[in-house]
Amino acid sequence: MYRNNDPFQPWNDPCYSNDPLAAHNDPIYRDDPTKPWNNPAGSRSDLNDHDASTYGIRRSRYSEEDYFDGR
Numbered sequence: 001m002y003r004n005n006d007p008f009q010p011w012n013d014p015c016y017s018n019d020p021l022a023a024h025n026d027p028i029y030r031d032d033p034t035k036p037w038n039n040p041a042g043s044r045s046d047l048n049d050h051d052a053s054t055y056g057i058r059r060s061r062y063s064e065e066d067y068f069d070g071r
């Protein structure tokens with residue numbers, strides 16, 4: 001199984017490496033090839049909202065287009 005060993009990605013952060021609630025430690029998704037921690041080119045932007053929240057990454061619920069009215 002390939003692993004993403006980029007030290008700047010949240011799943012390689014020492015604070016989350018042994019966290020049982022971190023997404024990459026979930027037994028169901030640990031070896032899932034579609035997850036970014038198993039993809040050498042994966043990044044934090046590839047995380048879904050649930051996985052991102054396990055690393056403390058907050059996602060905006062609205063896009064910039066929702067705030068821009070075109071004027």
